[in-house]
Amino acid sequence: QLVESGGGPVQAGGSLRLSCEASGFTSEYRHIGWFRQVPGKGREGVACISRAGTNTRYADSVQGRFTVSSDSAANTVYLQIDSLKPEDTAVYYCALDFGTRSTCLITTGAYEWWGQGTQVTVSQ
Numbered sequence: 001q002l003v004e005s006g007g008g009p010v011q012a013g014g015s016l017r018l019s020c021e022a023s024g025f026t027s028e029y030r031h032i033g034w035f036r037q038v039p040g041k042g043r044e045g046v047a048c049i050s051r052a053g054t055n056t057r058y059a060d061s062v063q064g065r066f067t068v069s070s071d072s073a074a075n076t077v078y079l080q081i082d083s084l085k086p087e088d089t090a091v092y093y094c095a096l097d098f099g100t101r102s103t104c105l106i107t108t109g110a111y112e113w114w115g116q117g118t119q120v121t122v123s124q
Helices: none
Strands: 002-005 008-011 016-022 031-037 044-050 056-058 066-071 076-081 090-097 118-123
Touching: 002 090, 016 031, 016 090, 016 118, 031 066, 031 076, 044 066, 044 076, 044 090, 056 066, 076 090
Parallel strands: 008 118
Antiparallel strands: 002 016, 016 076, 031 044, 031 090, 044 056, 066 076, 090 118
């Protein structure tokens, strides 16, 4: 299973660290992606990281404020979000890419397994 945690209410300007723990997967996943979604809109890719932590990618909209990292021993990936803005309010999902590409992507079609999401709510 894939479980996100760490969301919650926060004031603008604050920080959160989201976690994504993978367990029970018998197949090797290669990359982990972070996405977010607000009601009525599609899922937006914000960051991704290779399982080894050697490759990362960010959406232009979050570059400089979001940092993705991994603890491969714990099968856990983190998304540090700083300088939070009200427009960051969304449900945040992590997902696993079992493909063979060498670099991660932040497009939903690249991912085969999704977590249940964690809500982040940023107030003024």
